[in-house]
Amino acid sequence: MTFLNLKxxxxxxxxxxxxxxxxxxxxxxCSFQLSNSRLCALLSLLLLAVPSYxxxxxxxxxxGLAVEKVRLAVPDFKASNNDPKNPDLLKTFNDTLWNxxxxxxxxxxVSKSFYPLQQPGQPADVQFEAWSxxxxxxxxxxxxxxxxxxxxxxxxxxxxxxxxxxxxxxxxKQYQDTATTDAVRVIAHKFADxxxxxxxxxxxxxxxxxxxYVSDRSGHKEIWAMDYDGANQHQITRLGSDALSPRISPDNxxxxxxxxxxxxxxxxxxxxxxxxxxSFPHFGGTNLSPAWTPDGLHLAFSSSRTxxxxxxxxxxxxxxxxxxxxxxxPDVSPVWNHKTGAQIAWVSGRTGLPQIYTMEADGTNVQRMxxxxxxxxxxxxxNGQFLAFAWIRKYGPGEPGASDIYLMDIASKQWVQLTxxxxxxxxxxxxxxxxxxxxxxxRSASLQIWTMLADGTKQTQLTFNGTNSQPNWSxx
Amino acid sequence: MKQGRMKWILVVFALGAIMTLGACKKKVVxxxxxxxxxxxxxxxxxTANPNTVEKGxxxxxxxxxxxxxxxTIDGIGAVKPSGSQQVTPTDSTTxxxxxxxxxxxxxxxxxxxxxxxxxxxxxxxxxxxxxxAQNVKDIFFDYDKYDIRAxxxxxxxxxxxxxxQHSNVNFTIEGHCDERGSTEYNLALGDxxxxxxxxALVQAGVNASRIKTISYGKEKPFCTESNEQCWQQNRRGHxxxxx
Numbered sequence: 130m131t132f133l134n135l136k137x138x139x140x141x142x143x144x145x146x147x148x149x150x151x152x153x154x155x156x157x158x159c160s161f162q163l164s165n166s167r168l169c170a171l172l173s174l175l176l177l178a179v180p181s182y183x184x185x186x187x188x189x190x191x192x193g194l195a196v197e198k199v200r201l202a203v204p205d206f207k208a209s210n211n212d213p214k215n216p217d218l219l220k221t222f223n224d225t226l227w228n229x230x231x232x233x234x235x236x237x238x239v240s241k242s243f244y245p246l247q248q249p250g251q252p253a254d255v256q257f258e259a260w261s262x263x264x265x266x267x268x269x270x271x272x273x274x275x276x277x278x279x280x281x282x283x284x285x286x287x288x289x290x291x292x293x294x295x296x297x298x299x300x301x302k303q304y305q306d307t308a309t310t311d312a313v314r315v316i317a318h319k320f321a322d323x324x325x326x327x328x329x330x331x332x333x334x335x336x337x338x339x340x341x342y343v344s345d346r347s348g349h350k351e352i353w354a355m356d357y358d359g360a361n362q363h364q365i366t367r368l369g370s371d372a373l374s375p376r377i378s379p380d381n382x383x384x385x386x387x388x389x390x391x392x393x394x395x396x397x398x399x400x401x402x403x404x405x406x407x408s409f410p411h412f413g414g415t416n417l418s419p420a421w422t423p424d425g426l427h428l429a430f431s432s433s434r435t436x437x438x439x440x441x442x443x444x445x446x447x448x449x450x451x452x453x454x455x456x457x458x459p460d461v462s463p464v465w466n467h468k469t470g471a472q473i474a475w476v477s478g479r480t481g482l483p484q485i486y487t488m489e490a491d492g493t494n495v496q497r498m499x500x501x502x503x504x505x506x507x508x509x510x511x512n513g514q515f516l517a518f519a520w521i522r523k524y525g526p527g528e529p530g531a532s533d534i535y536l537m538d539i540a541s542k543q544w545v546q547l548t549x550x551x552x553x554x555x556x557x558x559x560x561x562x563x564x565x566x567x568x569x570x571x572r573s574a575s576l577q578i579w580t581m582l583a584d585g586t587k588q589t590q591l592t593f594n595g596t597n598s599q600p601n602w603s604x605x
Numbered sequence: 606m607k608q609g610r611m612k613w614i615l616v617v618f619a620l621g622a623i624m625t626l627g628a629c630k631k632k633v634v635x636x637x638x639x640x641x642x643x644x645x646x647x648x649x650x651x652t653a654n655p656n657t658v659e660k661g662x663x664x665x666x667x668x669x670x671x672x673x674x675x676x677t678i679d680g681i682g683a684v685k686p687s688g689s690q691q692v693t694p695t696d697s698t699t700x701x702x703x704x705x706x707x708x709x710x711x712x713x714x715x716x717x718x719x720x721x722x723x724x725x726x727x728x729x730x731x732x733x734x735x736x737x738a739q740n741v742k743d744i745f746f747d748y749d750k751y752d753i754r755a756x757x758x759x760x761x762x763x764x765x766x767x768x769x770q771h772s773n774v775n776f777t778i779e780g781h782c783d784e785r786g787s788t789e790y791n792l793a794l795g796d797x798x799x800x801x802x803x804x805a806l807v808q809a810g811v812n813a814s815r816i817k818t819i820s821y822g823k824e825k826p827f828c829t830e831s832n833e834q835c836w837q838q839n840r841r842g843h844x845x846x847x848x
Contacts, residue, residue, distance in 0.1 A: 387792075
């Protein structure tokens with residue numbers, strides 16, 4: 130299975146309809162490029178086994194439910210000397226490391242209340258039996274120590290396979306940096322990524338990735354950036370007008386966005402290397418939603434330079450403008466297939482309410498992906514197989530119009546719903562490892578940025594000040 | 606304090622002077638000489654040129670006297686027997702000259718009339734901008750639609766008529782949307798709305814070069830409540846006069 134732990138949500142009425150006729154589900158509900166017969170056999174078993182939840186109108190079933198996650202024990206790192214700065218830095222380190230590993234979505238984190246009293250700071254301290262036997266019943270153990278000496282801090286960390294007492298060490302690392310909380314947080318991210326890389330099927334971790342987003346906390350909508358876990362939130366642009374739709378370049382050097390200027394909405398380019406705006410042409414009309422190709426050489430965006438919003442393509446310096454769509458009504462929010470760089474998904478109102486479409490990069494082979502409601506904000510998964518998008522499935526006068534994040538398998542057009550918790554959820558963006566989706570939601574009474582695993586679990590709020598929206602996850 | 610001391614000093618000196626004078630013996634007055642021949646009576650004339658001025662302007666007073674030793678003009682004070690002086694009266698004034706001489710007193714007057722300038726011509730009843738605001742009505746849309754609704758045809762025709770009559774007026778059409786739906790899609794939809802209004806006006810004969818369009822999507826709502834009445838207020842093509 131290519132996508133770990135992807136779970137399926139099936140509406141209860143559908144379940145009722147089909148619970149007696151499980152073989153008919155093959156065509157209707159199964160998806161995701163798996164062997165349909167095997168998947169459906171599993172689904173039907175699950176459907177029969179899962180009790181009905183009276184309060185909810187949906188139930189959670191999943192192909193990943195039987196997959197056992199690695200049981201990981203992560204006792205707090207210990208101080209390696211008596212420096213007075215150790216306790217503060219240890220707290221930052223331990224919190225960040227635990228959070229990164231917990232967020233990764235591939236571990237069954239062993240609760241700290243099960244840990245033995247004697248916790249190791251060095252390999253010699255490890256008592257294998259105490260960790261591998263119940264109650265911890267851990268298969269992997271992360272431990273280590275931290276010590277400040279003068280202005281520098283040294284961290285030693287190990288990853289042990291506690292059931293392999295003969296040759297337990299999977300990873301042993303030492304890091305040294307200046308003794309600041311920022312540096313210690315980066316060390317924790319780096320070590321977490323090493324562990325995730327070793328135990329997560331060789332996929333790079335995301336602990337050092339960033340998120341670019343729109344915040345109005347300065348009084349205007351400006352582009353901001355933060356670490357993937359919500360730490361280190363800082364302002365990037367200072368235009369004093371409205372800046373929207375930030376998209377970070379694949380090499381992390383530039384942020385393309387759309388801003389209100391004296392000419393109207395223009396695509397603008399901010400260099401993170403130079404810390405200033407760099408020139409980008411004015412195309413005329415309303416120019417919105419830039420999107421980088423995976424090679425960073427081109428951008429797609431929406432422009433109404435001819436009087437109707439259409440999708441255009443341009444090279445990264447703004448030259449060689451090419452028009453890709455030609456239909457009346459809004460065409461906006463293009464995204465590239467992150468894997469191939471050869472297809473575009475976007476939103477078009479050509480038939481009325483906005484729907485998600487895909488096409489080749491030259492504008493041919495237009496396919497409509499959604500068949501009803503109000504579907505916007507597509508985000509193409511890093512492996513090229515899925516689209517995440519925001520969907521108000523029943524849209525119109527009298528409808529409450531809850532907007533939720535959905536996931537669609539592009540080949541089969543089958544979808545699952547990822548958010549169910551009310552409010553307007555919009556603007557999903559994938560983490561580079563394809564295991565997480567960041568999005569905006571107003572469920573907490575104000576518009577804020579949330580993150581979740583790509584199966585819809587572990588939904589966590591990251592921003593709290595002002596209103597924050599349109600998150601865009603860096604490519605690495 | 607300092608002033609008080611000065612007063613004291615003055616008082617002491619004054620007392621001293623009085624006592625000194627009081628001590629003097631009175632002089633004996635000599636008998637008067639025979640009277641001289643009676644002197645000639647004085648003559649006087651006073652003119653103002655011009656004698657009518659607008660408020661704030663000045664005029665020149667000119668006077669001549671003969672046989673006068675003491676010439677005064679009320680409001681100016683003692684003056685030379687003959688001369689001229691510029692004055693800037695704030696209101697109409699009669700200048701009064703008194704020439705005293707040994708032979709008697711002669712008076713002369715000159716009146717200067719001060720007029721207030723006429724008020725500036727009254728402004729036209731309303732500026733182009735005010736007329737624009739009064740006459741050009743916004744065009745409202747159905748949700749997620751950008752075609753001109755049938756019930757907006759009248760407003761659009763009236764707008765076109767006004768704009769054709771005032772062909773020097775340039776203006777912007779802002780496309781607005783309600784708060785539902787995505788930021789990006791609403792900006793594109795707002796652009797379609799602004800252009801739908803623009804195209805309808807151009808068809809009705811309004812020169813396209815006078816029209817700018819901009820979309821605000823759901824970024825600048827007129828009304829911020831979450832109900833249909835408010836949403837309808839926000840789904841519009843809004844006209845803005847361009848100075």
